[in-house]
Amino acid sequence: MSSYSIGQAARVLGVSPETVRRWADGGHIRMDRHGPGNRVIDGVSLAAFAKERAAGVPTGPDAVATSLRNAFSGIVTGVTLDDVAAQVEIQAGPHRIVSVVTREAVEELGLAVGVTVTARVKSTDVHIDKP
Structure with a gap:
């Protein structure tokens, strides 16, 4: 059976090692001593x-209901505008996501460097939601 260190588990879950420790101390993840x-x-x-964590459905007044399951929360790190199209770069943990959307969508969503967004990926399409 495979076992993971706190750091390895943190990388798998996309969180910090301290978060994994808190989850373990809170009884959310079972941890054993080795050596x-x-x-x-x-x-x-x-x-x-x-x-279980991935199955969580967003709740609250700003939650977005969607059928897309590949969601990456992150921060906009770049926006390049053209007359009609725009390129939006997002850093979501270790993942860099680049999406080409309309300029109108960027303006309507108020996308700019430093804005928190969620990139939702379906097949070859990336949908950007702003909480």
């Missing part, structure tokens, strides 16, 4: 936790 004090998470438990 003289090293904390590890078994692969089956980590997979189950990742699946």
